[in-house]
Amino acid sequence: MDFPLILTSAVFVSGVIWLIDRFAWRPARLEQQAAWQQRNPGLPLDLEAQPELAPPLLVEYAGSFFPVLFVVLFLRSFLVEPYQIPSESMVPTLEVGDFILVNKYTYGVRLPVIGTKIIDVGRPARGDVMVFVPQHKDEYFIKRVVGLPGDKIAYKNKTLYINDERVSYRLEREFELSYGNSGQRVPVREYTEQLGDVAHPVWRYPGLEPAQEWQVPADHYFMMGDNRGASLDSRRWGEATNNPALAFVPEANIVGRAFAIWMHMPGLSVPSFERNQKIL
Numbered sequence: 001m002d003f004p005l006i007l008t009s010a011v012f013v014s015g016v017i018w019l020i021d022r023f024a025w026r027p028a029r030l031e032q033q034a035a036w037q038q039r040n041p042g043l044p045l046d047l048e049a050q051p052e053l054a055p056p057l058l059v060e061y062a063g064s065f066f067p068v069l070f071v072v073l074f075l076r077s078f079l080v081e082p083y084q085i086p087s088e089s090m091v092p093t094l095e096v097g098d099f100i101l102v103n104k105y106t107y108g109v110r111l112p113v114i115g116t117k118i119i120d121v122g123r124p125a126r127g128d129v130m131v132f133v134p135q136h137k138d139e140y141f142i143k144r145v146v147g148l149p150g151d152k153i154a155y156k157n158k159t160l161y162i163n164d165e166r167v168s169y170r171l172e173r174e175f176e177l178s179y180g181n182s183g184q185r186v187p188v189r190e191y192t193e194q195l196g197d198v199a200h201p202v203w204r205y206p207g208l209e210p211a212q213e214w215q216v217p218a219d220h221y222f223m224m225g226d227n228r229g230a231s232l233d234s235r236r237w238g239e240a241t242n243n244p245a246l247a248f249v250p251e252a253n254i255v256g257r258a259f260a261i262w263m264h265m266p267g268l269s270v271p272s273f274e275r276n277q278k279i280l
Helices: 003-039 057-078 234-241
Strands: 080-084 098-103 117-119 129-132 141-147 152-156 159-162 168-179 184-195 198-204 212-215 220-224 254-264
Touching: 003 057, 057 080, 080 254, 129 220, 141 159, 141 184, 141 234, 220 234
Parallel strands: none
Antiparallel strands: 080 098, 098 254, 129 141, 129 254, 141 220, 152 159, 152 212, 168 184, 184 198
């Protein structure tokens, strides 16, 4: 369900009805009410008893809902929009069931639905957690910005290299985790990875991965999940689609920067606010 499209359509339809009523139907209706009162001096006008003089139900609903819908659309489109995390690709930073807030203006003000930027405010920084729409799938994704336009990205032995410089890692802990539907226990290593000014946790799993390199095009970004062994991201999009160009996220597909967790509710459980925190 494309909620932004539905919301924008609802605002447009209710707004059109409200405008037509305000400048065409309402003046005529007021004239009819005034004429009725002239024919019935001293009697109060009861619109329930005289439904032909009352505004149609659709007009009443449009007049009531339009201001509310407009405010919601403005807030979601230009200021802050909520999202729910559906997968484990950003664990341990974000867990399934986390409800997050996304800043919609930090990377530029964009029109709702079509996403065209109308005011340039800023650009993504390395280490940002960003919501976007990938080129190969019309859905919202959330990953971390690893490569900026013009960067050379290499991934060798589960280690990132940016412009031929190894990213800094610090081992924090080792543990086991049930993996997949089989419940098989696999070892996991948690590291603190330093991307620019952002230090954040990443998970690595055992197993070999082929060394890969990418050159990030202009106005595009290279994205990776923090759960490196369970994230379908820029490392695999090009291979999965047999189109290397789809590995990158164009600037036009950016939605906003995730900055806070405000609630946690996996499935139909009781909401919890214990994970409320800033997203690093």
